[in-house]
Amino acid sequence: xxxxxxxxxxxxxxxxxxxxxxxxxxxxxxxxxxxxxxxxxxxxxxxxxxxxxxxxxxxxxxxxxxxxxxxxxxxxxxxxxxxxxxxxxxxxxxxxxxxxxxxxxxxxxxxxxxxxxxxxxxxxxxxxxxxxxxxxxxxxxxxxxxxxxxxxxxxxxxxxxxxxxxxxxxxxxxxxxxxxxxxxxxxxxxxxxxxxxxxxxxxxxxxxxxxxxxxxxxxxxxxxxxxxxxxxxxxxxxxxxxxxxxxxxxxxxxxxxxxxxxxxxxxxxxxxxxxxxxxxxxxxxxxxxxxxxxxxxxxxxxxxxxxxxxxxxxxxxxxxxxxxxxxxxxxxxxxxxxxxxxxxxxxxxxxxxxxxxxxxxxxxxxxxxxxxxxxxxxxxxxxxxxxxxxxxxxxxxxxxxxxxxxxxxx
Numbered sequence: 001x002x003x004x005x006x007x008x009x010x011x012x013x014x015x016x017x018x019x020x021x022x023x024x025x026x027x028x029x030x031x032x033x034x035x036x037x038x039x040x041x042x043x044x045x046x047x048x049x050x051x052x053x054x055x056x057x058x059x060x061x062x063x064x065x066x067x068x069x070x071x072x073x074x075x076x077x078x079x080x081x082x083x084x085x086x087x088x089x090x091x092x093x094x095x096x097x098x099x100x101x102x103x104x105x106x107x108x109x110x111x112x113x114x115x116x117x118x119x120x121x122x123x124x125x126x127x128x129x130x131x132x133x134x135x136x137x138x139x140x141x142x143x144x145x146x147x148x149x150x151x152x153x154x155x156x157x158x159x160x161x162x163x164x165x166x167x168x169x170x171x172x173x174x175x176x177x178x179x180x181x182x183x184x185x186x187x188x189x190x191x192x193x194x195x196x197x198x199x200x201x202x203x204x205x206x207x208x209x210x211x212x213x214x215x216x217x218x219x220x221x222x223x224x225x226x227x228x229x230x231x232x233x234x235x236x237x238x239x240x241x242x243x244x245x246x247x248x249x250x251x252x253x254x255x256x257x258x259x260x261x262x263x264x265x266x267x268x269x270x271x272x273x274x275x276x277x278x279x280x281x282x283x284x285x286x287x288x289x290x291x292x293x294x295x296x297x298x299x300x301x302x303x304x305x306x307x308x309x310x311x312x313x314x315x316x317x318x319x320x321x322x323x324x325x326x327x328x329x330x331x332x333x334x335x336x337x338x339x340x341x342x343x344x345x346x347x348x349x350x351x352x353x354x355x356x357x358x359x360x361x362x363x364x365x366x367x368x369x370x371x372x373x374x375x376x377x378x379x380x381x382x383x384x385x386x387x388x389x390x391x392x393x394x395x396x397x398x399x400x401x402x403x404x405x406x407x408x409x410x
Contacts, residue, residue: 011163016111017156019119022078023110026069026103029062037061040071040095040104042082047396048183049129051077051093061103069110071095071102074121076111076128078155083141083148090137090150092128094121109152119160123168126175127160130403161407171406178402182395189391196384201330203377207370208329214360221354223323223361225312228275229350230304235271237261242268246305247285250292253324253378261305268303275310277302280320282311284327286348291336293327295320309353322367325374326358 026039038056046052071077075095083089092111095102104110111128113119131137140154163171221227235244241262243249249256263271277283277296285292287307296302304310313323326332336348336356362370 011161013159014162016158016160021112025106025108026061027106029060033063034060035063035066037066038102042079042107045091045093069103073098076125077104078109078111080109080150081107088138089141089148090132094125120168122172127407130407133400186395189388193388196381200381205330214362216360218358220356220358223318227354228310230308231271235263235267238264242303244305245283245302247288247307250285250294252328255294263303271303284309290348291333293324295324319367321371
């Protein structure tokens with residue numbers, strides 16, 4: 001051990017590849033004899049570095065190859081290919097099962113410590129999580145056909161501080177205790193986040209269940225100037241231009257523009273030839289997830305993407321926001337999705353949208369009053385959602401700060 005100027009111990013460094021063995025993952029077997037094996041994939045990686053075993057796939061693999069790739073208790077599984085636009089490759093999870101036949105996919109590698117009397121696998125797992133969270137793997141990756149690939153040779157060169165085993169265990173105990181407390185606080189924040197959203201949904205249903213002296217028995221088509229389907233093809237996108245509203249941009253009466261795509265004027269003109277979307281029109285998602293709806297706000301010209309529907313209410317009969325909230329009630333969602341089709345993704349047909357039974361309506365004065373009440377409740381709900389979302393972000397950052405405090409001097 002060497003003492004640093006800040007009195008924090010500086011332990012000797014070892015190269016990761018010198019103290020660990022790297023094992024490549026499995027492909028589906030082709031040559032018998034074959035064996036059925038549970039295979040860990042990138043999809044089973046959790047944010048906290050643990051594994052989700054609820055969706056582990058089972059595949060037939062070659063017996064000879066599996067014998068060299070059977071996971072052992074304490075193995076660390078490294079994501080060597082995958083990631084995404086906002087997620088670097090290089091995540092690590094810890095395998096802590098002692099029973100069962102488990103292996104790992106060809107998009108991953110297993111890291112197995114050569115000498116556990118020298119290096120604790122839990123200590124190494126915490127250290128490699130810090131390597132990832134501090135952004136070091138970004139410099140070790142390349143892109144290929146939209147997939148990020150980790151340079152494992154560079155990864156093996158990572159220097160690891162190697163204190164005595166007893167000190168490693170003390171570090172693990174400190175981090176585990178702190179992380180357990182953070183996880184408990186995060187679980188409470190997530191529960192409060194769910195409750196805030198559920199409370200608004202309950203209030204929404206309550207408002208529309210008390211119909212009083214509402215009149216009529218309408219279907220949706222009777223209340224609209226038109227209901228127009230989108231283009232059934234993918235629009236060519238640009239870096240700027242007209243916002244292309246796809247299903248991910250349609251929230252619960254809220255337009256989500258954080259990751260919006262854009263189209264050119266030429267594409268906009270072509271895609272809006274059936275109807276030009278205007279402020280006050282509704283955009284309904286027919287798929288993924290079906291049923292979400294939003295009112296187009298003022299001062300924005302948008303283009304409809306695939307799997308969306310443009311709805312223009314008759315303003316003398318029904319308020320745009322009133323209709324949007326009505327369509328988002330549990331009762332209307334059930335009616336809308338009752339006839340949805342699709343083996344894997346629910347898809348609502350245009351016929352069912354047009355013939356959707358709306359029922360009785362209040363007069364315009366009452367509609368506007370209800371809309372104002374719901375807008376206020378939505379604002380209060382969003383404040384709570386923002387608060388608990390920010391709290392979850394801060395708790396996640398606290399974990400990174402603890403890892404950085406422990407390992408940041410390397």
